[in-house]
Amino acid sequence: xxxxxxxxxxxxxxxxxxxxxxxxxxxxxxxxxxxxxxxxxxxxxxxxxxxxxxxxxxxxxxxxxxxxxxxxxxxxxxxxxxxxxxxxxxxxxxxxxxxxxxxxxxxxxxxxxxxxxxxxxxxxxxxxxxxxxxxxxxxxxxxxxxxxxxxxxxxxxxxxxxxxxxxxxxxxxxxxxxxxxxxxxxxxxxxxxxxxxxxxxxxxxxxxxxxxxxxxxxxxxxxxxxxxxxxxxxxxxxxxxxxxxxxxxxxxxxxxxxxxxxxxxxxxxxxxxxxxxxxxxxxxxxxxxxxxxxxxxxxxxxxxxxxxxxxxxxxxxxxxxxxxxxxxxxxxxxxxxxxxxxxxxxxxxxxxxxxxxxxxxxxxxxxxxxxxxxxxxxxxxxxxxxxxxxxxxxxxxxxxxxxxxxxxxxxxxxxxxxxxxxxxxx
DNA sequence: TCTGGGGTCCTAGGACCC
DNA sequence: TCTGGGGTCCTAGGACCC
Numbered sequence: 001x002x003x004x005x006x007x008x009x010x011x012x013x014x015x016x017x018x019x020x021x022x023x024x025x026x027x028x029x030x031x032x033x034x035x036x037x038x039x040x041x042x043x044x045x046x047x048x049x050x051x052x053x054x055x056x057x058x059x060x061x062x063x064x065x066x067x068x069x070x071x072x073x074x075x076x077x078x079x080x081x082x083x084x085x086x087x088x089x090x091x092x093x094x095x096x097x098x099x100x101x102x103x104x105x106x107x108x109x110x111x112x113x114x115x116x117x118x119x120x121x122x123x124x125x126x127x128x129x130x131x132x133x134x135x136x137x138x139x140x141x142x143x144x145x146x147x148x149x150x151x152x153x154x155x156x157x158x159x160x161x162x163x164x165x166x167x168x169x170x171x172x173x174x175x176x177x178x179x180x181x182x183x184x185x186x187x188x189x190x191x192x193x194x195x196x197x198x199x200x201x202x203x204x205x206x207x208x209x210x211x212x213x214x215x216x217x218x219x220x221x222x223x224x225x226x227x228x229x230x231x232x233x234x235x236x237x238x239x240x241x242x243x244x245x246x247x248x249x250x251x252x253x254x255x256x257x258x259x260x261x262x263x264x265x266x267x268x269x270x271x272x273x274x275x276x277x278x279x280x281x282x283x284x285x286x287x288x289x290x291x292x293x294x295x296x297x298x299x300x301x302x303x304x305x306x307x308x309x310x311x312x313x314x315x316x317x318x319x320x321x322x323x324x325x326x327x328x329x330x331x332x333x334x335x336x337x338x339x340x341x342x343x344x345x346x347x348x349x350x351x352x353x354x355x356x357x358x359x360x361x362x363x364x365x366x367x368x369x370x371x372x373x374x375x376x377x378x379x380x381x382x383x384x385x386x387x388x389x390x391x392x393x394x395x396x397x398x399x400x401x402x403x404x405x406x407x408x409x410x411x412x413x414x415x416x417x418x419x420x421x422x423x424x425x426x
Numbered sequence: 427t428c429t430g431g432g433g434t435c436c437t438a439g440g441a442c443c444c
Numbered sequence: 445t446c447t448g449g450g451g452t453c454c455t456a457g458g459a460c461c462c
Contacts, residue, residue: 030430033428034428035428036430038462052430055429101462102462104462188460190459191460192460220436220458220459220460223459223460246433247434248433250431254429257427349431
């Protein structure tokens with residue numbers, strides 16, 4: 001059996017943890033740049049506030065209903081996420097836990113006897129809630145996809161389920177599938193849902209009865225077939241316990257406000273490049289390819305929001321590297337190539353791909369001495385920044401005025417990771 | 427004025443090779 | 445009039461997820 005454990009309204013729960021007075025008050029958390037809503041408390045959901053709603057459009061409504069609004073505080077959420085995962089790891093072996101996202105983990109319960117399942121699930125839930133203060137939901141079933149469905153249903157009916165649901169018999173599975181609309185299935189997005197709609201395939205139960213060949217041809221080839229098997233209870237997506245090296249690392253952001261000059265755009269790109277380089281070094285990787293993109297601002301935007309078109313270019317690096325100043329140097333050249341006088345830009349990003357293990361880190365006998373020194377410098381920069389926690393050491397090209405910096409007007413404190421922002425009790 | 431950011435996996439089709 | 449076929453590698457882009 002497999003399980004998914006998932007933190008309820010995670011970002012909102014984190015904010016509430018340090019502000020108990022907000023219990024029973026509607027709370028929402030905004031995306032970067034205070035752009036749109038990415039987490040809602042139950043009370044906020046009840047008010048009808050939609051996921052991803054643009055903040056500026058719903059702001060009057062939020063004010064009217066006394067909704068508490070926060071900018072996203074990733075230092076806080078990241079730390080609490082780590083605590084939740086570590087708590088689970090005190091109950092299950094590490095190789096049975098796949099951390100799937102900041103607020104979710106898949107669990108392999110293959111070693112748990114059938115009659116023990118309920119008890120173990122309950123123990124995990126109670127321990128996490130007691131030790132971290134974050135409420136969680138757990139769904140259990142023979143496959144990951146079915147466990148996701150179980151989790152979904154558990155949350156839909158919190159009072160009855162106590163946020164736990166175990167689908168351990170064919171009858172329970174069938175009943176759950178019948179209650180699940182196709183668009184709520186993990187792996188069925190908007191496009192697929194639209195196709196299924198036309199065929200009158202409405203529930204997960206209907207989908208489970210589709211022929212394999214149809215799935216192959218219409219729902220993404222092998223992806224569709226895999227989904228079908230998962231719904232049928234045949235595990236086709238395994239538990240991936242290892243933290244593997246990522247295949248891509250990036251840092252991309254919308255500017256606080258649109259930019260028309262090359263200089264501040266270069267500063268922003270240099271900053272993104274150095275962020276992304278830090279991420280590279282954190283997983284002991286170096287990049288072979290660096291892409292830079294900018295997104296021109298669409299001056300007249302229709303009523304329907306459509307994705308923005310990036311202008312991209314990339315460079316194959318002569319030698320894979322994670323050294324910030326080398327990467328910045330190339331990034332700035334690419335930015336100059338992309339920039340067009342007279343155009344207004346609203347976003348940019350740096351993406352590293354074709355990552356390889358950073359051999360200079362382990363010490364490469366044949367590497368020139370200068371490389372070592374650079375790598376050591378990088379380690380020092382990383383260490384200083386990590387301990388000082390506020391980008392004390394920066395590269396000059398990243399600029400000091402930050403005209404492009406994102407908006408975060410409603411930021412809460414980093415209670416758990418900065419001594420200076422510790423919660424005080426009076 | 428104001429609509430996030432960071433990922434993965436897969437497919438189709440072109441280029442190239444023998 | 446007739447002009448192969450199969451394999452591999454690469455890239456761009458679609459779809460999806462949290």
